[in-house]
Amino acid sequence: MKLNKNGVTWEMEKGKKQSKLKRIMAKRGMGQVITVTIGLVALVIVFGFLNPYFLTGRNISNLLRQIAPTLLTGIGQSYVLITGNIDLSIGSVVGMSCMISATLMTKGVNPWVAVIITYLAALFMGLLNGKLISKAKLPAFIATLGTMTIARGIAQIVNNNYNTDSIGEAAEGFMEFFYYGKTLGLFNTIWITMFIWLIFNFLLSRTRTGRHLYAVGSNIHASHLSGVNISSTITKAYMVSAFCSATVGLITTATSGMGTMDAGNGYELYAVAASVIGGVSTLGGQGILLGTVIGASIWGVLQNGLQFAGAPVAIRNIVIGIIVIITVLLDILVRLNKKAGKAKTGAEKSHFPVLKHKF
Amino acid sequence: MGNYIVELENISKSFPGVKALDQVSFTLKSGEVLGLLGENGAGKSTLMKILSGVYIKDGGSMEIFGKKVDFLTPVTAQKMGIAIINQELNLCDHLTVAQNIFLGRELITNGILSDKHMNAEAHKILEKFQIDINPETVVGDLPVSKKQLVEIAKALSTDAKILIMDEPTSALTSKEINNLFAIIKRLKAQGCGIVYISHRLEELQYIVDRVMILRDGKYITTMDFKATTLSEIISYMVGREITEKFPRVEEKVGEEIFEVRNLNAGRMVRNISFSLYKGEILGIAGLMGAGRTETTRAIFGADPKESGQIFIDGEEVRIRRPMDAIKAGLVLVPEDRAKNGLCTKLSVKENITLPNLDIIASKLGLVNRKKEEKITETSIKNFDIKLANAEVLADSLSGGNQQKVIVSKWLARNSKVIMFDEPTRGIDVASKVEIYQIMNDLKSKGIGVLFVSSELPEILGISDRILVMADGKITKELDVKDATQDLILEYATKFDKKLDSRQEAIEA
Known part of the structure; x- marks a missing residue:
């Protein structure tokens, strides 16, 4: 009889039904999600003590709405990161979507038609990203750096290098739908975000395409030889990212009631931060969208909470930067510990590509 | 013994600067194990990659199960019943064993992945071949030998009729090898055709019926295994008799x-x-x-x-x-050449001079190109490294020559x-002898x-x-x-x- 790594034989394990909790815990990447969730709870408690207003229903509702854009772009970025790539064009596609939708609305186009055109334009950028990377074999960093600049240029050119005027009364319904309206006591933005999260979480965890996203990120060569369509898988990830960015662009338009050319500036990196804090590996193959929710929440809570605590923007930036580095560092340390533990109990070599040597 | 299930005729394939296969013909019968032999760079892997749809042939004709096939992709090859167990492990470390086994042909109910179903199926496959691995284990947590077994299980799970095994035993333990041989015999009895590539010639006697030998991308011969000897096989592989397999030099111990x-x-x-x-x-x-x-x-x-x-x-x-x-x-020529021994994306020259830059560079850190050239030239000459010029990338060399580059870089500095x-x-017989020398x-x-x-x-x-x-x-x-x-x-x-x-x- 041979022991597996948990010290239980496979037969025994199969014999007794695993408890539900154990199953959830065994899920890939769940470890880090739980760690950062504890961190998130701690942050909320600390900020609640520092400023009683922080935990009021009103602020929480606002806070959730603040988190929404980071979470949405985080979902897109997580998809792309899981395939082992990166999307630098997210922020610019947000700006482009914001400017295209607002310009069309100020020109008298029906807001919902404008919404559809915006989505199509953004999806085209996603398609372009995907094809440049998977077909033309451009490095993701370079390809999306290019489309980032192009999308920003489009944002500037659609209204002749000016921010738009107010999108006006005709767009009232649009603004209600994307930002100001409430359904069942929660802002619509939050509902939209939850809805999108549910869909993409389902697609990632339960469908063939989702599995292929992980496979491509884990070992592109093996995936190819197993008959996975690499090009289509990578393209899908970028289109999801573009879709999420477009949604954030529309929310931005609804928020300010106008189009601003530099909307979304820097969002791609906030999205990376949200993903990485939540346990998505920038090397691909690893991470779950639940983590991205927690990552985006930590980001939002820090922004909101530090603001309440009276910290200037500069301090907020520094704190958040440190948090990003520490979470990833913690993850590496945990993995090293696991590896060391394994080495002591004997048997197998670990194959994590983590460098343990001092240089 | 059955009919021909694979007939390749006059297959050619060139890569930039190399003719990997030159008019090679190949046949495989159902119910046989064919040992495909040759030195590194003889074209065995290239030929098998063409048969499994990874590479596309430049010329020649292919017939598989009596059907003419002109264009083969990994997917169509799999559908035709061809499975390949690659020498380098092709698994996704982040996915579980079951997820890897079913990668690319996941089981689905109503559009949703059925992991339960896949785990159960994977368990059946693993059990059938007496491989003791939990299908829910993440592959990255497994030791190399187990990974190799997963790779084998993955190929077997496709119910392939044509199985290609490229150095399947290199990471296995003897018990696992015995197990694999039992599996091979069973598949053979079921009428599968198996191509077995290995440098471990001693293994062949347990399973192989026929051997085919390639040398420098050319077909050399096919022989009934029973009618030949290992030394004859070796002589065909290298094209000359190796009288002394292990050249020994006696020295006085100091x-x-x-x-x-x-x-x-x-x-x-x-x-x-x-x-x-x-x-x-x-x-x-x-x-x-x-x-x-x-x-x-x-x-x-x-x-x-x-x-x-x-x-x-x-x-x-x-x-x-x-x-x-x-x-x-005190220097080390490490175990895994590509991973620990060489910077494969750097040129041979850069590899040779990398650990010697302290000798070559001036006090200010400026690299002396003349010295660099000289050290490289001497090393290449001393070790008879075969290459076009010192600027070629290290990973373009054969295994034996790569090994020589590693040794030469250390000897450039009086270790x-x-x-x-x-x-x-993983290097061929002739290169082995050179390393011994x-x-x-x-x-x-x-x-x-x-x-x-x-x-x-x-x-x-x-x-x-x-x-x-x-x-x-x-x-x-x-x-x-x-x-x-x-x-x-x-x-x-x-x-x-x-x-x-x-x-x-x-x-x-």
Whole structure:
């Protein structure tokens, strides 16, 4: 009889039904999600003590709405990161979507038609990203750096290098739908975000395409030889990212009631931060969208909470930067510990590509 | 024996600058195991990659199950019943065993992945082939030999009728190899055609019916295995008779040049002590996982040591990182060439000069190009490295030539002790002999040679003294005159009593 790594034989394990909790815990990447969730709870408690207003229903509702854009772009970025790539064009596609939708609305186009055109334009950028990377074999960093600049240029050119005027009364319904309206006591933005999260979480965890996203990120060569369509898988990830960015662009338009050319500036990196804090590996193959929710929440809570605590923007930036580095560092340390533990109990070599040597 | 299920005729394939296959014809019958043999670079893998749809042929015709096939992709090949077990492991480390087995053909109910179903199916497949792995284990957590088994299970799970195995046993233990051979025999009885590629010629006798030999991308011959001998096969592979497989040079043993005293580094390196004298090659034998690689890495300073002393020429040297060892004249030719030995994306010249930049560069750090050229030229000439010019990328060379580049980079700087860790793994017979000769040369020049190998014949054929390791400890020191394969194996299986529930490797 041979022991597996948990010290239980496979037969025994199969014999007794695993408890539900154990199953959830065994899920890939769940470890880090739980760690950062504890961190998130701690942050909320600390900020609640520092400023009683922080935990009021009103602020929480606002806070959730603040988190929404980071979470949405985080979902897109997580998809792309899981395939082992990166999307630098997210922020610019947000700006482009914001400017295209607002310009069309100020020109008298029906807001919902404008919404559809915006989505199509953004999806085209996603398609372009995907094809440049998977077909033309451009490095993701370079390809999306290019489309980032192009999308920003489009944002500037659609209204002749000016921010738009107010999108006006005709767009009232649009603004209600994307930002100001409430359904069942929660802002619509939050509902939209939850809805999108549910869909993409389902697609990632339960469908063939989702599995292929992980496979491509884990070992592109093996995936190819197993008959996975690499090009289509990578393209899908970028289109999801573009879709999420477009949604954030529309929310931005609804928020300010106008189009601003530099909307979304820097969002791609906030999205990376949200993903990485939540346990998505920038090397691909690893991470779950639940983590991205927690990552985006930590980001939002820090922004909101530090603001309440009276910290200037500069301090907020520094704190958040440190948090990003520490979470990833913690993850590496945990993995090293696991590896060391394994080495002591004997048997197998670990194959994590983590460098343990001092240089 | 059945009909031809694969008939390839006059297949050609060129890569930039190389003609990998030149008018090669190939047949496979149902119910046979065909050993496809040849030196590295002979074109075996290329031919099989064409048959499995990874590469597209330049010319020639293919008939599979009597059907003419012109254009094959990995997916269509799989659908036609062709499965390939690749030499390099092709698994997704982040996915579970079951997810890997079903990658690309996931089981789905109503558009949703059915992991339950896949786990159960994977379990059935693994059980059928007596592979003891939990299908829900993440592949990245498995040791190499288990990964290899997953790779095999994955290929078998497709119910393939044509199975291509490229060095399937390189990472397996003897028990697992026996298991694999049983599986192969069963598949053969079911009428599958199996192509078996291996450098371990001794393995062939257990399974192979027919052998086909390629050399330099050309078809050489096909023979019934029963009607031939290993030495005949080897002579066809290399195109000349190898009379002396292990060239031995006798030298007078001189003074001690290297000593390790009570070295400890983790569970795999425990209380290691030995000395190395001028004019001898010290072999370290043992099974996979005996701690030999760990020992060389700890000595070299690549992994941290817990305790122990190292002496070179009688003087103690402190080695905390590889740089200390290199400066002291102690160097390592590591186990995994591509991963630890070479910067594959750099040129041969850059690889040779990388550890020698301290000699080549001026005090300000400026690289002296003339010196660089000279060192490279000398190294290439001394070691007879075959290449177009020194600017080609290191990964474009064959395994044997890559190995020579690694050795030559260390000899460019007057090293005193060289540790070779499995220097002949995965390289062809002729290159192996060249590596042995290099070691003999070093021995004659008075450079200390430490030689780690899993292959008993070469350990016995080349070393003057043999240390046997098991479970991170030296279990025996043998003079080569007294050593036999049986004796080495006996000491290599001396495990700690506590750990004998562990199934250990016994190399076939």
